[in-house]
Amino acid sequence: MKKKCSIVFLLTAAIAVGTACRPAPADDTTALPPAGQLPGQTGKAAVTLEHFPSRVHAFIWRNWGLVPQERLAEVLQTTVQNVRKTAADMGLERTPETDPVWLSPKGYITVLRRNWHLLPYEQILQLLDLTQEELEWRLYEDDFLFVKLGNIKPACAPLYWEKPTARMKKECREIAALAKAHRAHDPVPRFDFFRDIPPQDQARMTRPGKAPEGLRMAFSYCAEYGDPLMDPHQESYSDELLGQLAAQGINAVWVHSVLRMLVEPSGPFPGDKDYRTRRKHLQTLVDRAAKHGIRVMLYVNEPRALPQRWFDTPERKQFAGVTEKELQALCTSDPRVLQWLTDSFRSLFEDVSGLGGVFTITMSENLTNCASHNHAEQCARCASRPYEAIIAEVNNAIAEGVLTGNPDARVLVWDWKWNDALTGKIIDRLDKRCTLMCVSEWSLPIDRGGISSNVSEYSLSAVGPGPWATGHWALAAKAGLRTAAKVMVNNTWELGSIPVIPAMDLIARHAQQLAGLGVTDAMMTWSLGGYPSVNYAVFQRILSGEALGTDDLDPVLRQMAEEYYGKQSGPAVRAAWKVFSEGFSEYPYYIGTLYRGPQHMGPANLFYRQPSGWKSTMVGIPYDDLTSWRSIYPADVYIGQNRKVAEAFARGADILDRALSQETDPAVRQKLAVDLRRAQAIKCHFRAIVNQSAFILHRDAGDTAGMKQALEEELENVCEYLPLLDADPTLGYESSNHYFFVRGDLIEKIINLKWILSNLPSESQ
Numbered sequence: 001m002k003k004k005c006s007i008v009f010l011l012t013a014a015i016a017v018g019t020a021c022r023p024a025p026a027d028d029t030t031a032l033p034p035a036g037q038l039p040g041q042t043g044k045a046a047v048t049l050e051h052f053p054s055r056v057h058a059f060i061w062r063n064w065g066l067v068p069q070e071r072l073a074e075v076l077q078t079t080v081q082n083v084r085k086t087a088a089d090m091g092l093e094r095t096p097e098t099d100p101v102w103l104s105p106k107g108y109i110t111v112l113r114r115n116w117h118l119l120p121y122e123q124i125l126q127l128l129d130l131t132q133e134e135l136e137w138r139l140y141e142d143d144f145l146f147v148k149l150g151n152i153k154p155a156c157a158p159l160y161w162e163k164p165t166a167r168m169k170k171e172c173r174e175i176a177a178l179a180k181a182h183r184a185h186d187p188v189p190r191f192d193f194f195r196d197i198p199p200q201d202q203a204r205m206t207r208p209g210k211a212p213e214g215l216r217m218a219f220s221y222c223a224e225y226g227d228p229l230m231d232p233h234q235e236s237y238s239d240e241l242l243g244q245l246a247a248q249g250i251n252a253v254w255v256h257s258v259l260r261m262l263v264e265p266s267g268p269f270p271g272d273k274d275y276r277t278r279r280k281h282l283q284t285l286v287d288r289a290a291k292h293g294i295r296v297m298l299y300v301n302e303p304r305a306l307p308q309r310w311f312d313t314p315e316r317k318q319f320a321g322v323t324e325k326e327l328q329a330l331c332t333s334d335p336r337v338l339q340w341l342t343d344s345f346r347s348l349f350e351d352v353s354g355l356g357g358v359f360t361i362t363m364s365e366n367l368t369n370c371a372s373h374n375h376a377e378q379c380a381r382c383a384s385r386p387y388e389a390i391i392a393e394v395n396n397a398i399a400e401g402v403l404t405g406n407p408d409a410r411v412l413v414w415d416w417k418w419n420d421a422l423t424g425k426i427i428d429r430l431d432k433r434c435t436l437m438c439v440s441e442w443s444l445p446i447d448r449g450g451i452s453s454n455v456s457e458y459s460l461s462a463v464g465p466g467p468w469a470t471g472h473w474a475l476a477a478k479a480g481l482r483t484a485a486k487v488m489v490n491n492t493w494e495l496g497s498i499p500v501i502p503a504m505d506l507i508a509r510h511a512q513q514l515a516g517l518g519v520t521d522a523m524m525t526w527s528l529g530g531y532p533s534v535n536y537a538v539f540q541r542i543l544s545g546e547a548l549g550t551d552d553l554d555p556v557l558r559q560m561a562e563e564y565y566g567k568q569s570g571p572a573v574r575a576a577w578k579v580f581s582e583g584f585s586e587y588p589y590y591i592g593t594l595y596r597g598p599q600h601m602g603p604a605n606l607f608y609r610q611p612s613g614w615k616s617t618m619v620g621i622p623y624d625d626l627t628s629w630r631s632i633y634p635a636d637v638y639i640g641q642n643r644k645v646a647e648a649f650a651r652g653a654d655i656l657d658r659a660l661s662q663e664t665d666p667a668v669r670q671k672l673a674v675d676l677r678r679a680q681a682i683k684c685h686f687r688a689i690v691n692q693s694a695f696i697l698h699r700d701a702g703d704t705a706g707m708k709q710a711l712e713e714e715l716e717n718v719c720e721y722l723p724l725l726d727a728d729p730t731l732g733y734e735s736s737n738h739y740f741f742v743r744g745d746l747i748e749k750i751i752n753l754k755w756i757l758s759n760l761p762s763e764s765q
Contacts, residue, residue: 222530487510493594502580
C-alpha cells in the first residue's frame with residue numbers, strides 16, 4: 001500500500017493533478033490567477049501545423065460547421081465571403097446553420113481544444129463569445145479543464161485574414177482532393193446519442209419486479225459538469241436517459257455540486273444569489289427521477305477553498321486556513337466552519353424534498369479542509385491536530401446536516417487518497433449512519449507484459465477487489481458502518497472516448513467477487529462511463545447474487561446474451577465477450593498510461609514529422625510524447641501490449657460480423673450492428689497507438705522505411721474508422737471532455753499523414 005501512495009504522489013507532482021475521477025488529484029489546478037489575468041501565458045511557441053497552407057486555413061478547417069461563419073470572419077477581421085471561399089478551396093462542403101450546442105456548456109471544450117494552438121486568449125474569447133471572467137471560471141472549475149490543456153497556453157500571435165499565395169492555392173487543391181474523396185454519406189448528427197437503444201429492449205436485461213438490493217449509482221453519459229443546476233431544461237438527465245438507466249437496474253444518479261452555489265450568503269460565509277434557482281431545478285430533477293425509481297445524490301467536495309482576496313475582512317480572516325497559490329481554505333478546525341457546513345446541508349436537504357444523499361471526497365480534488373492536500377502544518381489551528389480528527393469531523397458535519405434534513409438520505413464517505421495507515425482511526429470516528437466507499441480494484445498487484453505494478457486508478461482490465469478495499473471494508477464492518485464499492489462498469493480512462501468496452505467476463509467476475517464479500521452498494525461511474533448498456537445489467541444482476549456459489553460464470557453470461565440477442569446470435573455474442581475480455585486483460589495498465597496516453601484521441605491524434613517538444617496532457621492532448629505514454633513500460637512492451645488488445649478486438653469483431661450476417665431479426669441486427677461498430681472502433685484506437693508509437697521510434701532513429709510503413713498502416717486505420725464515426729455519435733465523446741474529435745479531425749489526420757509521406761527524406765539519406 002505504501003508503494004501505491006508513493007506512485008500517486010509522484011504522478012501528482014509530475015502532472016499537477018490528483019483526483020478520484022481524473023488522474024489522481026488536481027491539487028494545484030484550482031488556484032486562480034491574479035484578478036484580470038488568464039492563466040498559463042509563458043511564451044512557449046504553439047505547434048506548427050505544417051499540413052495546412054497557413055494558420056488561417058487551419059483555423060477555418062477546424063471550426064467549419066462548428067462555429068458560425070460570421071463569427072469566423074469577425075475573428076479573422078475579414079468578410080464572410082473570404083471565409084467561404086477559403087473553405088471551398090479546401091473542399092469543405094457548404095454547411096447549414098451551425099448547431100449552437102458546440103458553443104454551449106455541452107460542446108465548447110471541443111472548440112476550445114482545437115483552437116488552443118491557433119489563437120491567443122483574446123481571439124478565443126471572441127470565438128467562444130465569453131468574457132474573460134467566464135473563461136477563467138471554466139478553465140478552473142469545469143472538471144480541471146486547464147490541466148487537460150496542459151497547464152500552459154501556447155503562445156499564438158493574433159490571427160488575421162491574409163490573401164492566399166500561389167503556393168497556398170496549390171496546397172488547397174491537394175487538400176480539396178482528399179476532402180472530396182472522403183465525403184460523408186448521411187452521417188448521424190453528433191450528440192444524437194441514444195437512437196440505437198430502444199428502452200423496451202433494454203428492459204429485458206433486468207428481472208421484472210426484482211429491484212437491486214443495494215445502491216446502484218451512475219452519472220449521466222451526457223451531463224454538463226460545471227454548473228448543471230442552472231439549466232432549466234435539465235438536459236443532463238432527460239426522462240429518456242433516466243428511463244434507460246432504470247431499465248439497467250440503476251436506482252441512483254449523481255450530480256456535481258458546489259455548496260456555496262446552493263446556499264444563500266450567511267454572515268461572513270459564502271453563498272450565491274441564484275441559489276434558489278438551482279434548488280428549484282434540483283427539486284424538479286429529484287421529482288422526475290423518482291418516477292423512475294431513481295434517487296438523486298450530490299457529489300460533495302467541501303468546503304471549497306476561495307480566492308485569498310475573499311478573506312480580506314477581519315471576520316473572515318479569523319477562519320482562514322492553508323493557502324495554495326491564490327486559494328485559501330476555510331479552516332474546519334474552527335467550529336464555526338463546521339457549523340456552517342452542517343447548517344447549509346440541513347437547509348438544502350430540508351428544502352429539496354426527497355434529495356437522496358451525498359458522497360464525499362475529503363482528501364483530494366479541490367483544496368477544501370486544511371489537511372486535504374497534506375499541508376495542515378501550515379495552519380496554526382490544524383498543525384497540532386490529528387489528521388484523522390480533521391477528516392472525520394468534516395464528514396460528520398456534512399452527515400449531520402444531510403441526515404437532519406432528510407433522515408432517509410444516504411451519506412457515502414469515500415476514502416479516496418486517505419492515508420492508509422490512519423484510515424482505521426478515521427473510520428472509528430465516523431458517524432455510524434455513514435457508508436464507507438472504496439475503489440474496489442485499488443492496490444491490486446498486476447503483471448502486464450512482464451512489468452509488475454499495482455492498480456492505483458480505475459480499471460476494467462484488472463478485476464477487483466484489491467487489498468485497499470478489502471482491508472478498509474473490514475475496518476468499516478468492525479466499526480458498524482455499511483460498505484460500498486466504487487467501480488467502473490462501462491469504461492475507464494483505459495479508453496474513455498468509447499462509451500462501452502464489452503469486456504463482460506471481467507465485469508461479471510468483479511461483480512461476483514464483490515457479491516461474495518456481501519458488498520451490495522456500488523457507484524458504477526465517474527464523469528465517464530454513464531452510457532445505458534448491457535454492461536450495467538450484467539454487473540448488477542451478478543452483484544445481486546445470481547452467480548453466488550459457483551466459479552463458472554459462463555452459464556449466466558450465456559443466458560444473458562441469449563436473453564438480449566436471442567437464441568440464434570446469443571452464443572456468438574457470448575464468444576465475442578470472452579475474446580474481448582481476454583484481450584482487454586492485456587492492457588498496459590499504469591496510472592501514467594491512462595492519463596498521458598493517446599488512446600482517447602486514437603486515430604485522430606496527429607503525427608509529427610519532427611518532435612513537437614510538447615508533453616502530453618491529462619486526458620487532453622497527447623502530442624507525440626511516447627515517453628509519457630508508455631510510462632513504466634519499455635517501448636516494445638507498450639507497443640506489444642496495445643497490439644494484443646487490438647488483435648483481440650479484431651477477432652471478437654469478426655465473430656460479431658458473422659453473427660450479424662446470419663441474423664434475421666431486425667431488432668437483434670440493430671443491436672449487433674452497434675456492438676460491431678464499437679468493437680471495430682476499439683480495435684482502431686489501439687492500432688493507432690501501435691502505429692504512432694512505431695512511427696515515433698522510427699522517426700527518432702532516422703528510419704525512413706519504418707516511418708513510411710507506420711504512416712501507411714495508420715492511413716488505412718483512419719480510413720477504416722471514418723464510416724464507424726459517421727454511423728455512431730457516441731464515438732469520440734466523453735461528458736467532461738466533450739468530443740475528443742469529430743469527422744473533420746479524421747480528414748485532417750489523413751491530410752497530415754499524406755503530407756508527411758510526401759515529405760519524407762529519401763531512404764538513402
